[in-house]
Amino acid sequence: MPSMLTPYTSLGTVALLACFSAPIALAAPASEEHQLLTLVLRQLDAIDHLSSASTNAVIDTQARYTFDYARLSADLDLIRQGISGYLTPSRAQPRHPPELTGHYTRSGQIQP
Template sequence: MSVFPIRFLTLAVIAFHSNSFAASGQEQQLFLLIRQLDTLDTLVQSTPRFEAPESNARYRFDYPRLTQDIQHIRQGVKDYLSPSRAQPRDPNELVGDYRLDAAHAEPWP
């Protein structure tokens, strides 16, 4: 299991929450964030689908949940950049817990 996707997502979220740039610069940063999320999604999708868990591994990484959160973040940024009306807030929160119990883990399709 690689920690690269987690580090990449963390850096993307930090860049998103930075308030040190102007409005036009902020939009450029958000477009960059969407590209980074696309790259991260590609990396996650290219991970081995049927990774055999290690015999002593208690947990596995929950890639489907990470993919859902990436899509959720991407959609939120796109909605911000091109709002259809007043700025509604999505009440759904990111799960953030990507650790699966190996005994109850579903195979990644």
């Protein structure tokens, strides 16, 4: 016996398949984003490790400017906290993250 599918039946089948596949399609970018942000966290850890190693390096006391590794480390911690908070939110309310300093050059005096 020939198939008795009408245009509406096939359209309904397509719509039903689209409804079931939509959550899968929407979950893929979030999973990819989670993987990318986890990679960013690992890279921040590597940068922080290199920065910590550079902190122990000999600093030229006669240099006019030196790099402020402590401030860089503090900003990296803020970025890491923000990404970790996004990946594993502890609450639903929006928060206001602190601003990064962005100034990594010290002149003469050591500042906190």
